[in-house]
Structure formats: C-alpha cells, structure tokens
Amino acid sequence: MRGSVRVLGVLAAFAILFGACAGSAAPAGGAASAAPAAAKAAPGGSVTFVLENDVIDFDPMRSRAFVDRNVHYQIYDSLVRIDATGKIVPWLAEKWDTAADGKAVTFSLRKDVKYHDGTAFDAESVKWNIDRYMKTTGSARAGELASVDSVTVVDPATVRFNLKTPFSPLLANLVDRAGMMVSKAVAEAAGADFTRKAFKAGSGPFVLTEAVKDDHMTLEKNPSWWGKDKDGSKLPYLDKITVKPITNSDVRLTNVKTGDAQVANNIAGKDVAVVKTDPALTYQQIASYAFDSMIPNRAKGFVFEEGRYVRAVAMALDRKEILDKWAFGVGAVGYGTIAPGHFAADPSFKPFEKPDPEGAKKLIAEVGKPLSFELLISAGDPAGLQLAQLMQAQLAKADIKTEIQQLEFAKILELQSKHEFKGITLVGWSGRVDPDGNTYDHLYSGKPFNDSSYSNKDVDRLLDEQRATSDPEKRKTALRAAEKIYVQDDPARVWYRFRAVQLLTVKKLQGLEAYPDSLIRFQYGWLQK
C-alpha cells in the first residue's frame, strides 16, 4: 500500500507535466484566407519586430554583423537601394553617370533630405561619410570602398567618386552600409559611443530614439521623411516599431503567435509548415543571395590540396536530400556563388544535379589513395551536427570516410583564418546584391574570405575582367566562365544550398514584401484596423 502510494505520487507529477504538452501549439488552420482586396493604407499604429540577435553596431562604419542591417535600413538612407527584383534604384541619389573610362561616377542628390537632428544632407555630407568609411582605422567598410580614390564635391547637390580602376560593383556596395549616410554632428558629438547611441543620426523613415542592450530598440516615425507612396501620401505609415532581440527561434515564434510581436524574419525550418497553414499569419519565402558551402583546405600539405578529392566530394554529395531533409525544403539547391536572384544567374548550370557516388569512387581510384578527412563543426550546434552526419552518410556511399570533429566556434575561426584546419569546415555567407560580393573576396588568390587557399590564374583574370567592365553582358560571360572553373574544373569549394528569405507577419499588418536581401522595408507597412 505504501509503495503504490509512493509510485502514484511520482506518476501524478509526470502525468500532469506531460499532459500539458498534449494539448499544444497552433490551431490546425484551413487554407489560408485569400488576401483582402487592396485596402487604402491607413497611417498610425505600432508593431513589434522580433530579431534573431541584438544589434551590435549602429554605426555602419563599424558594423560587421548581418543582423545590424535590419535596423540600419530603417534609420539610415543609402545613396541607392534595390527594388524587390534586385535592380538598383535611386534613393538619396536621384541619378548617376559613369564616365566613359569607368573611373568616375557622378551622383545627383535629392535636395529635400534632412537628418533626424535637423542638419541638412548634401554633397559635403556624402564626402564626409565616405572619407570616414575609407580612412578610419579599423573601418569595416574599407574593403568595399577600396576602389575609390577620392570623393569630390562638385556642388551642394552633386558629388563625384573618383576611382582608382573601373569597378562595376560600386553601386551595389553603395546600396548597403558603405553608402549609408549619417549626420556628422551626431557622430562627432557621440564619439566612441556613437556605435551604441546613434540617436537621430540618420535620415531614414524611422528615428532611433531608444536602445537598451539585449532588451529592445525603439524606432519612431520620421515625420519629415522624403519618401512617398504611389498616391503621393507621406511615408512611413507606422508610428513606432519596437525591435526585440530574441535568440531562441521557438520563443520568437511564440511571441508572434501570442500577438506580442507582429513581424519576424527568421523562422526555423521545422516551423515553416505550421506557419504556412496558420490563418492568422502571412508567410512569404523567396530565394536569397545567401549560400552555404563546404570549404576544403586546399593549401599545400593538406588532404584537399588534391583537386580531384574536392571534385569527388562535390559529385558524391546529395544536395536535394540535404535541402529536403535537413533544411525542411527551405531554400534552393546551389552549386556555386551566383544566386538565383543575381543578374548573371544561369538556371541551366547544374553540374552535379544527381549525386554520383560511383563517379566519385572512380575519381578517387585515379588518385590512388582512399579519401578520409576531418569535418569541423561548431560545438553546441545541434543543427550543424545533424547536417554533418547527413553528409557523412552520403559520402560513405562513395567510400569516403568522414570524421566529424566538434570544436568551439572561436577555435574554428582561428584555424580558418590561419588556413590550418585539416579537412573541411562548413561556412555560410549572408550574400550580396552583386554576384561580385559573393565571389571576388572568396575565390581570388589571397583575398580575406578565401579560406580554402584557392588560387587559379584564370579565375583571377576573369574576376578582374568582370569588375572592370560595366557592360552587363560581358560581366555575365566572365562571371559564368569563372564559375564553371571554380565549381567544376578546379573546384575551390563544394556549394550545396542557397538560403531563403523569410517574412512572417500577422494578417492585419499589410504592405510588407519579402526582398532578396532579407531586409524589411517597414516604411511600406501599415496596420489594418
């Protein structure tokens, strides 16, 4: 009698706890209701945006984290921007002209722009900003502006960039942080604290008024923003955006479901099916510029110095299975650096469409020695471990032996930067508007992101060519020719996936569209009453 009461007591505790799990999560939705007929955008209202990490640097000069841009795009304007198709469109610059020799680009600036602190935006301000990005010690933008020799103020609304050599990706770089304009008055007053306290420093649709580390950021409507919608009404519509950094994806999704947040742009693959069928939510997913790749160490003395080994891995990998099983179908199969949304994309380029373990085996037999290597992944990353195990299983079909090694993230970074990792590491890249941004610094000999120590004279020549010409057809040809080399003939890495841009909003929040750079244009968002 005593014993069974004791057992009952413990069982009761467990039953209560596990019973709670049963009646769970999202209501099974019917088909998502059709979008309501285009209603007139109503001004007013506040939304909360849950972000996957806190913003580290509000100063575009120092910013090195992709996540920072989510807030930068709301508070700063750039010289140019992209539209939803990825085409470069006027922003602070109304039009631009490239000199015939490609060594100068002249911008005509808008005349109705003021910074949030009231100071005027003009050509002097552009020069000050670009000089700051180029010349400040430790500036993270120096590489993007390396081709710029100097900036000349022609008149208050005209500014000229003088280039050292022709550089066609310049405009693409000015879309983002390297082209963001900040108020000199605010930056100089804040000094070293500017990167954490960039209040009223931009000219964008929203003003940064509050930032509490790891807690929240407050962005308030800029009533004198110059942007207007199609009918000529002033943008933005929303009064306030509260940005909350929440690193756990389950907690982020819960916040959206409970109505504590209205927007999220990073949904775990396992939750996609659920949010798609939730009638209270709108889920958008489009192709991104970001890619995932396996980086072999191709330096002298390492296993993958032998190019045929890299090819063998590229042949044996089953990219479709990785996409479906590991990424829950989110994204697209990828073979190289040119993303589906890039102008140079070639939809017919599918060098390793079907996994070919037999072909891989033959190639390895040619080399003479069986392939066995170390696959490095970050410790404490369960998703990374799953991916590594999937790859291990796929490569085993080609008799390739993969040893999975878990190391701490900082240690992996150190090994990578010293080019001392023994086998392969898994590295992603957040993607850039211009394919040059996905390619040049990753594959050109000796460049900072060339972790595989890859060096191919023809690739170097072609990459330099595509930079020097502004003719899109010539660039396309050169980029595609280079990609064929570094993916197939003399592989630098093994690419396997392009990521996807995700945008999750509650139904009453209208007007937000997914862009291929994954950044949300909140100025078009409005709340249905």
Place this chain on the structure above:
Amino acid sequence: MTAYVIRRLLLMVPVAFLVTVIVFALVRLSPGDPVLVYAGEERDPVSLDALRKAYGLDQPMPVQYAVWIGHAVQGDLGRSLRTTQPVREAILERVPATLLLGGTALLLSISVALVVGTLSAVKPNSPLDLLATGFTLAGVSLPNFFLGLILILLFSLVVRVFPPGGYVAIAADPGDALRHLVLPAITLATASMAVNVRQVRSSLLDVFGQEYIRTARAKGLGETRVVFRHALKNALIPVVTIIGLQIGAIIEGAIITETIFFWPGIGRLAVDSIGGRDYPVVQAIVLLSALSFMASTLVVDLLYATLDPRISFSGSRA
C-alpha cells in the same frame, strides 16, 4: 566579532587579486582571437590588425594585465571589445534585472522549501511527503529550458495569463513587472527548490532525533512549539550554508532561464562574452562573482553566530 569581520574583509583582497590573475590568464590562453570573433563577416587583415593594436592585444600578457589591473583598482573596468560599451555600465545595466530574478527565485525557493520541508519532516512518508517529493524531484529533473518552454506554452499561449518573456523594471510599472517575473522565477526556482526541500527535511529529521527534542516532547510541549521554537532554528544551520552559496550564485545570473525568457541578465552577458572572447567583460564578471561569493559566505558565517550560541569568533570558549 568586529576583529573577525575586519580580518575576513581584508582577506578578500588577496583572494580577489588571485582570482583576477587566474581568469586573466585562462581567458587569454584559450584558443581564439577576440578580434576575429568580433570581425563577423568583414575580415580584411589590415583593419583587424589595426583593431588589435587599438585594443592593446598585441602587447605581452603581463603588460596587458598591469594595464587592466591599474585601471580596475580605480573602478575603470575598461570597454567591451565587442560593443565598446564601458564594462561597468554593461554590468550595472544588468544588475537590477539579475537581482530581481535571482532574488525572487531564491525567496520562492526558500519559502516553499521551509513550508514543504517542514511538513514533510513532521509527517515523513505520508502522502503529502511523497507528493511533495515527487513534485520537487520532477522539477529538478526536468531540464531548465524544457520547464521554461512548457510554462510559456501553458501560461502564455494556451491560457493567456502571463507574457511569453521580457523584462519590465519594477520602478517603471510594478504590476507589469510582476507579471513578467512569475514564469521565469518559477523556472529558476525549481532547480534549487528540490535541493532546499530535501535539506530542510533531512536536517529537521536529524534534529527530531536529538535528545532535547525528546525532552521537550516529554515535558508536554505542543508539537508546533517543539518544531518552531526548538527544532527549526537548529535545523537551519546546514540549510543556511546552502542558501548562502545560492545567494552568492545569484550574481552569476541564470543563463538558460534568461535566454528562454529573454531576460537581460548577467548570465547571458557572461556566456556571450566567453564565446566571443570579450576579455574585459569576462574578467569583470568573474571578479564580481568571486566578490559576491566571498561576501555571502561572510554573511553566512556571521549568521551562524545568531543561530548557534556555541559558535564564537574570538577563538576561545564564550
């Protein structure tokens, strides 16, 4: 007693120094370059080298230590390598939230432990005892993050009583602050609760076996008086030790609970800083934690004197 307290306080100083030397060496000897971790996606070597120089990371270790300790004794704990925020500010920002959560969880844990532990000890092996044991064991066996997520699921999603996370300062809005505090405090308290319940229970049972308790009962004193007047005070001595350690641990923060409930506490800062090799922040937090433990053990030792008249500080029999 004053002499004792002064001696203890003076002893904290060399211990604190030793702690700073150890953590300084450990964190800089671990592989990984803070500038590289901070570099994120923009890794051109020239700007990274410039950063290293700016942070003084290219100096030999003893020089770096001398610079740091020189500033630290004046109260300047440097700036975070990742965010450039002054370290003192970064920690002070998080102290209220950490103390609120840690303090509330500890109070909750102690209150429940005293009540449940006492009842369990008074009626050992009764259904109440077994139920209490079952619940507290379940609480400590469930991983912290799992319990937290379940609580959010139940009380934020299914039944919308509490918010799914976030922190509101007591000063700003006491009612809302309490609403935000409930779930994380419960999650954090359950781990120490089981330990404290068992400690109170076994300690009381020990005391119940003592002769003076039998004497008290034989004198005809009511059970309540026996328990509260005589037994509990003595039973609390080992409990006070454990709770003292838990108090010292509050300042370390509660990493998992803070992450799940999106609570801006010191725990998350510590973990992020270690992973990011943010040396100044790690050093400051460890130093603070060591000081906190030393202070709380001192308080516990002083408390012994009130609880147990047999203890004196002069070293000779009272």
